[in-house]
Amino acid sequence: MKIREINAMRGPNYWSVRRHKLIVMVLDLEKMEEYPSNKVPGFSERLKELFPSMYSHRCSVGEAGGFFQRVDEGTWMGHIIEHIALEIQTLAGMDTGFGRTRDYGEKGVYNVVFSYMEENVGRYAAKASVDICNALIEGKDYDLEPDIQKMRELREAERLGPSTGSIVEEAASRGIPWIRLNKYSLCQLGYGANQKRIQATVTSETSSIGVELACDKEDTKYLLEQAEIEVPRGDIISKESSLKEACRYVGFPLVIKPIDGNHGRGITVDINTYEEALTAFHEAKEVSRRVIVEKFIKGEDHRLLVINNILVAAAKRTPAHVIGDGSSTVQELIDTVNRDPRRGYGHENVLTQITVNNLTKTIIEDAGYTLDAVLPKEERLLLKDTANLSTGGTAEDVTDIVHPANVSMAERISKIIDLDICGIDIMTDDISKPLSETGGAILEVNAGPGFRMHLAPTSGLPRNVAAPVVDKLFPEQGNNGRIPIVAITGTNGKTTTSRLMAHIAKMKGYRVGYTTSDGVYIQNRLLMTGDCTGPTSAEFVLRDPTVNFAVLECARGGLLRAGLGFAKCDVAIVTNVASDHLGLKGIHTIEQLARVKGVVPETVLPDGYAILNADDDLVYEMKRGINCNLALFSMDENNPRIQALQRKGGITAVYENGYVTLCRGAWKMRIMKAENIPLTYGGKAPFMIQNVLAAVIAANVRGISIEDMKAALETFIPSAAQTPGRLNLFEFKNFTVLLDYAHNPAGMRALQKFTDNLECSVKVGIIAGIGDRREEDNNEMGSIAADMFDEIIIRQDKRLRGKTEEELIKMLDDGIKMVNPNKKTTIIPSEKDAIIHAVNNAKKGALIILCSDVIPDALDLVQKLKEQEASGEKVFSE
DSSP states (O other): OOEEEEEEEEESSSOOOOEEEEEEEEEEGGGGGGOOOSSSOOOOHHHHHGGGGGGGGGGGGGTTTTHHHHHHHHHOHHHHHHHHHHHHHHHTOOOOOEEEEOOSSTTEEEEEEOSSSHHHHHHHHHHHHHHHHHHHHHOOOOOOOHHHHHHHHHHHHOOOHHHHHHHHHHHTTTTEEEEEOSSEEEEEEEEEGGOEEEEEEHHHSSSSHHHHHHHHHHHHHHHHHHHOOOOOOEEOOOOOGGGGHHHHHHHHSSEEETTTTTTTOOOOEEEEEEHHHHHHHHHTTTSSSSSSEEEOOOSSSEEEEEEEEEEEEEEEEEEEEEEEEESSHEEEEEEETTTTEEEESTTTTSEEEOOOOOOHHHHHHHHTTTTTSSSOTTTTOOSSSSGGGGTOOOOEEEEGGGGGHHHHHHHHHHHHOOOOOOEEEEEEEEEESSHHHHHHHEEEEEOOOOOOOHHHHHSSSOOTHHHHHHHHHHHHOOOOOOOEEEEEESSSSSHHHHHHHHHHHHHTTTTEEOOOEEEETOOOEEEESSSSSSHHHHHHHHHHOOOEEEEEOHHHHHHHTTTSOSOOEEEEEEEOOSSTTTTTTTTTSSSHHHHHHHHTTGGGGEEEEEEEEEEEEEHHGGGGGGGSEEEEESOOOHHHHHHHHHTTTTTEEEEETEEEEEETTEEEEEEGGGGGGGGTTTTTHHHHHHHHHHHHHHHHTTTOOOHHHHHHHHHHHOOOTTTTTTTEEEEEESSEEEEOOOSSSHHHHHHHHHHHOOOEEEEEEEEEEESSSSSSHHHHHHHHHHHHOOEEEEOOOOOOSOOHHHHHHHHHHHHHHOOOTTTTEEEOHHHHHHHHHHHHHHHHEEEEEEOSHHHHHHHHHHHHHHHHHHHTSSOOOO
């Protein structure tokens, strides 16, 4: 078996609009296509022995053991690999259960689709599952544990931490979209100009002065002392020669810690001799240049969490420890604790497994024991010097018993240090009493405090501490941080409709970011070039903090490669669906292509609009999958589909009596005469009128007035600047050049209808075969060209996309000969040479029609040739 490719979906996609995280593996079973599971001796038994937990897989049978029943009866290896990939993720602590295996359209080749939690884990699971299946087929032993551990490590390296993750999940539950901005914990909540940012539990509204103060323990302690808040006596030193005096001043027992430390690094507690202090001093110096020597306050470690100056949670923390039973060694006691099902690797469970490192061994030795020593019954042995959950500690929620005096003190501290999210470490015997009565003290104030101990305490009530963070970032009722998103898909017309919609929004005063097959624009500035119709380009726009309106062109390629770059949009436009790119990525029929395009309208928010072409059967059928308002456009006001929606009071746009007309119910609102809209070339380009109809509905449902629409339509001039590669006309002295992106049969036929209305003495077409299209598609392009042009020049694209130059030329030529074997045809592979040849040999009144795929290069050349003509040169050349 061979893996052809592995793609990771990260948004709504062809396989599922709701499940965004899917691995899609194209798997060629090769000879195993002839050997389902019941034809491989012993396969079922070996599978059940390696994965007894797979009994829970119900599969299509619908009950436990269903998958094993399918294996016994005989099922294909792609299906089995899907289940293995899901099960090994579950065994690694990532229980994710969606999968399906579907025919790719080639014999023995399948799309193996399964869900993942972390992308790199999903990719690893795809490869590992094939290796495991091969081993089962061959009857070889396979050790799962290395794969399971590797996936755990990949998960911990990639996943958001518990604190960041909780805030993101809370935001998502309120409909606030989010984007991860780096491989660590920097995340964006909301889109564009309405975004807020978090990094762990530091927010874009956190005071930088507050963070700096909290990181400087000396300044923190000084400010708290000035505010009459209980802090332990202490001193700050940087030299060993100052240590004795500091010990004398503070008095034993004491604690030594680095002034710039975090996460418990370099801290030593309960120091009772100068020798111990000296060792602790050097450990602290490894972390920070200056060291705090302060009184060791006896009691229990408490963490108070204050958000937006209000106490929201409190926890009592206990360092990792074991309790003796009089018969087990220390190591055996640790092993017993680690068998607690609540403990896992990293952050996968409520508690973290206790690891034995050099620090642990030193603490054990200082207590008079070794790992092999038997701990007396009921004796408690600490294994770590801090109470962090990440080192195996435990936490008990005590929020409800914190004394009001301590609550008030904590909230004062958050204002004194000026932190919107503040973790306060307190040592006291009893948090239900004021510190003044217990002799307790504030040990530390933390910026960016961890939430894990409050979200999932070992005992006591869990607290949703992420909620007040999101409340603070988005305080207005119903504010979800979104900006308007208009998403546009279809086979032809996407780019022009996107540009027109962006122009209308800009004229209204929005700061628009938009993506097209030509590039990404922020306002009018082209910031990325090339085909930018995929999820990466969409995210580029949605990340930009200057954008408050997004227009996103969404093409087939990005949808199949990674899904959409957003989960929800406000408006979706589907222009049409025609045969194009068939035979690629497992999409072999126009119905399958329509299902790909149909993903976009299915993502519209419930109060938004899906704007569909009522003249296109496949597009109109997409209404069955939407969960939003429906709007339709048509070139025929008598279209029954239009009339049915009008009777229901719906929004439609039609071309009637020469007008572009918007209708609400049966009420007509004429926008403009089509012939007065520059984009339609005096009404001669019907496909451009269709684009206008879709755009005016989108503008209307976004609250843009008819007057503003008219102003925008009048100023949207088809040109190399505003609509590059879309009906760009260049008037030379004796002939005309028309540049267009038409690259499929439907686009060519639309171009033919337009050019049939243009006066000329002869039509010369410059066309090219496309390497990633089927032979019949290129044949059809040649046939249309033979019917459309008087003379044809066959050139070649820069990218052959898997076929040879000779193959592509022959496909076009064969199509031409099917219509007219005597059609005058010239072959000039270079696009540049083909254009120059056509221009140099142009007859008076000729119309040269250039169908180009690399628009910028073609535009540059044609414009240069016009400049040469204007300068008086007789022959066009470089």
